[in-house]
Amino acid sequence: MSGHSNWPEWIYVAVVIALMTWVGAEAWEAERLVEHVPADAKTIIVTGQQWFWTFEHEDGTKEIGELHVEVGKAYKFEIVSTDVNHSFNIHDYVVLIDAIPGRVNTVWFAPDKVGEHDIQCREYCGLIHYNMRGTLYVTEPLS
Amino acid sequence: MTLELQKPRPIWQIMFSTHHTDVGLLYLITSLTFLFLGGSLALGIRAELFYPGSQIIADSMTFNRIFTVHGTTLIFLFIIPFASAVGNYYVPIMVRYRDMAYPKLNAIAFWMIPPAGVLIWLGFADFTWYATPPYSIISAPGPAADMWIFGLKILGISSVLGALNFVVTILKCKHPDMSIGQIPLMAWAFLSSSLIIIVAIPTFAAALLMLLTDRLGVSGFFNPAMGGDPIAYAHLFWFTFHPEVYVLVIPAIGMMYEIIPRFSRKPIYSYNSGVFAFVMLSIVGFSSWAHHMYATGMSFTEKTVFMVGTLAAVPASAMHVFNFVATMWNGRIRFATPMMWAVGGIALFFSAGAGGVVNSAMPLDFTTHDTYWVVGHFHLFVMGTIAFGSIGYLYYMFPYVTGRMYNETWGKVHFVLSFIGTILVFFTQHVLGLYGMPRRIYDYPPIPEWIAMNQIATVGAMIIGISMVIFLANMIHSSGKGKPADTDDPFGLGGKYYYPFEAKNPSH
Ligand code: HEM
Ligand SMILES: [Cu+2]
Ligand SMILES: [Cu+2]
Numbered sequence: 001m002s003g004h005s006n007w008p009e010w011i012y013v014a015v016v017i018a019l020m021t022w023v024g025a026e027a028w029e030a031e032r033l034v035e036h037v038p039a040d041a042k043t044i045i046v047t048g049q050q051w052f053w054t055f056e057h058e059d060g061t062k063e064i065g066e067l068h069v070e071v072g073k074a075y076k077f078e079i080v081s082t083d084v085n086h087s088f089n090i091h092d093y094v095v096l097i098d099a100i101p102g103r104v105n106t107v108w109f110a111p112d113k114v115g116e117h118d119i120q121c122r123e124y125c126g127l128i129h130y131n132m133r134g135t136l137y138v139t140e141p142l143s
Numbered sequence: 144m145t146l147e148l149q150k151p152r153p154i155w156q157i158m159f160s161t162h163h164t165d166v167g168l169l170y171l172i173t174s175l176t177f178l179f180l181g182g183s184l185a186l187g188i189r190a191e192l193f194y195p196g197s198q199i200i201a202d203s204m205t206f207n208r209i210f211t212v213h214g215t216t217l218i219f220l221f222i223i224p225f226a227s228a229v230g231n232y233y234v235p236i237m238v239r240y241r242d243m244a245y246p247k248l249n250a251i252a253f254w255m256i257p258p259a260g261v262l263i264w265l266g267f268a269d270f271t272w273y274a275t276p277p278y279s280i281i282s283a284p285g286p287a288a289d290m291w292i293f294g295l296k297i298l299g300i301s302s303v304l305g306a307l308n309f310v311v312t313i314l315k316c317k318h319p320d321m322s323i324g325q326i327p328l329m330a331w332a333f334l335s336s337s338l339i340i341i342v343a344i345p346t347f348a349a350a351l352l353m354l355l356t357d358r359l360g361v362s363g364f365f366n367p368a369m370g371g372d373p374i375a376y377a378h379l380f381w382f383t384f385h386p387e388v389y390v391l392v393i394p395a396i397g398m399m400y401e402i403i404p405r406f407s408r409k410p411i412y413s414y415n416s417g418v419f420a421f422v423m424l425s426i427v428g429f430s431s432w433a434h435h436m437y438a439t440g441m442s443f444t445e446k447t448v449f450m451v452g453t454l455a456a457v458p459a460s461a462m463h464v465f466n467f468v469a470t471m472w473n474g475r476i477r478f479a480t481p482m483m484w485a486v487g488g489i490a491l492f493f494s495a496g497a498g499g500v501v502n503s504a505m506p507l508d509f510t511t512h513d514t515y516w517v518v519g520h521f522h523l524f525v526m527g528t529i530a531f532g533s534i535g536y537l538y539y540m541f542p543y544v545t546g547r548m549y550n551e552t553w554g555k556v557h558f559v560l561s562f563i564g565t566i567l568v569f570f571t572q573h574v575l576g577l578y579g580m581p582r583r584i585y586d587y588p589p590i591p592e593w594i595a596m597n598q599i600a601t602v603g604a605m606i607i608g609i610s611m612v613i614f615l616a617n618m619i620h621s622s623g624k625g626k627p628a629d630t631d632d633p634f635g636l637g638g639k640y641y642y643p644f645e646a647k648n649p650s651h
Contacts, residue, residue: 013462021454031443031506083282105440122581129207
């Protein structure tokens with residue numbers, strides 16, 4: 001290589017490869033853990049449509065634009081769409097998955113503190129995409 | 144190289160010419176026109192987001208159309224034609240041939256761009272630069288959407304024709320005395336990016352046709368109401384467009400390979416590693432497309448495969464950075480305007496890549512995906528790396544094209560302002576994304592952190608805007624009234640030792 005020794009570049013490339021391997025391994029491990037849905041998670045069916053979210057609890061009650069859950073319990077969201085693609089997002093809990101017509105996507109979370117959080121749509125879906133928002137209320141257990 | 148603007152010619156002589164430098168000039172002027180048009184739209188977007196509520200754009204539909212045309216314009220009508228401009232000027236000279244392999248085809252490829260630009264701008268579609276179904280099928284208003292589809296179709300064909308021409312020029316027309324291992328790295332850049340185009344574009348071309356027939360209601364490939372699958376489109380789209388990001392960035396890296404050794408007055412640290420990294424990127428670039436689709440509900444295995452495919456391309460990008468730094472090391476560097484742009488571009492390339500690794504690590508992507516983080520990420524590439532490399536190269540080729548020098552002081556002011564502006568806008572947008580602000584929104588709730596960061600980004604954008612006005616004035620003024628340049632050594636670097644080719648086209 002143009003007459004000079006190239007060992008600094010080999011070392012550098014080795015370091016980059018090592019770093020990427022480490023990032024990949026950590027990511028793999030973390031993703032494997034977060035994808036494991038707890039067996040006792042309650043199911044909430046989330047429907048995205050232009051331009052609001054509807055939530056249906058296991059007992060059949062429905063909410064629009066608001067979602068009430070109890071602290072300390074695990075919930076599994078089953079996300080569907082009736083029209084175009086949306087993306088269901090509770091940013092504070094890193095809940096994110098697309099709502100795609102013709103598919104059911106799942107994601108789960110377990111709120112650990114009482115409070116209010118924003119729900120939003122993170123995939124462009126047209127005119128009112130910017131305001132396809134809602135609120136998550138994490139409350140004390142009723143019983 | 145010819146000195147275009149020193150011997151005035153009637154404009155139609157340039158327009159109907161098939162000579163590579165004339166076609167290059169046409170590409171250059173077209174791409175810069177679209178840089179300014181598309182850039183103005185960006186300023187409109189930033190002004191609107193300065194504060195919650197409606198500022199200067201009346202409604203969300205207009206806003207959505209503006210960011211769609213902004214992205215489409217700068218990618219397809221600025222970056223790509225700019226690379227073609229540089230390739231047209233330099234590739235034939237670098238391989239020591241009298242013109243492009245197919246001069247008429249070359250002119251045709253260029254002349255497809257203006258009508259496509261007109262279609263895109265007159266239509267002003269609203270379905271984002273990736274036209275995702277089913278929105279693009281059932282919701283996006285026509286005829287804008289259809290005009291966009293036709294515009295992109297034409298641009299795709301133009302790209303493929305241009306790429307074929309570069310490949311043939313480089314492989315078949317290079318001087319018999321030259322081996323492929325002797326062509327400059329920038330020619331390697333054009334060879335690699337052209338090969339990627341030829342492999343990648345047909346997929347999207349097919350998807351566009353399917354999208355069109357879906358819109359017409361005669362097919363339902365991507366329409367779930369007719370049994371189709373929108374995810375299929377996403378795969379076809381990203382199969383083309385992840386490799387396409389390398390089509391965008393590789394020529395810019397190639398331009399830096401011209402600038403950096405010359406202004407460091409040292410040969411390139413390692414030619415072989417530059418070639419290797421280009422070839423690696425063009426191959427491994429095809430193994431990562433679905434990193435754009437982690438959130439569509441892919442299985443764990445699929446996500447893992449594409450994460451590994453993405454991370455596998457990082458060492459090759461990193462090798463370029465190393466090569467540049469090692470070339471500059473102990474060099475007698477002259478920080479003229481082109482060098483400042485190239486070095487600034489590398490610094491931003493490095494930061495952008497670091498952010499890209501975060502996107503690739505699948506659990507982290509669920510924080511960043513479709514937030515302003517992603518907007519910041521790819522703008523550090525398209526603006527920070529590609530536009531910086533391109534603008535630096537434009538300053539570099541200016542004396543060869545016009546026979547005159549640009550104003551050095553204003554060139555540096557342009558760089559400093561753009562560099563500061565770019566950092567203010569796009570670094571801030573990364574953080575804004577971590578705070579959860581989705582991209583592509585016309586309005587946002589008054590969350591104090593969001594407001595503050597949007598305002599920083601808007602101020603940064605205005606600084607870039609000012610720098611671009613300076614740039615335009617410098618280019619226009621200097622091409623007519625600048626100091627005559629010494630075209631043997633316009634930058635006073637001393638000798639032509641490191642010029643791998645004749646600065647003047649021998650057969651012209
Ligand atoms: C080489 C120059 C690059 C360019 C021009 C570029 C461009 C882009 C663009 C345009 C997007 C966003 C597409 C969209 O949603 O509109 C994007 C997203 C992404 N890029 Fe890059 N990129 C580059 C390099 C990289 C590198 C080196 C990595 C990884 C190490 C990377 C990883 C990603 C990932 C994972 C996403 C998806 C983010 C998401 O949507 O969640 N990119 N890039
Ligand atoms: Cu949306
Ligand atoms: Cu990509």
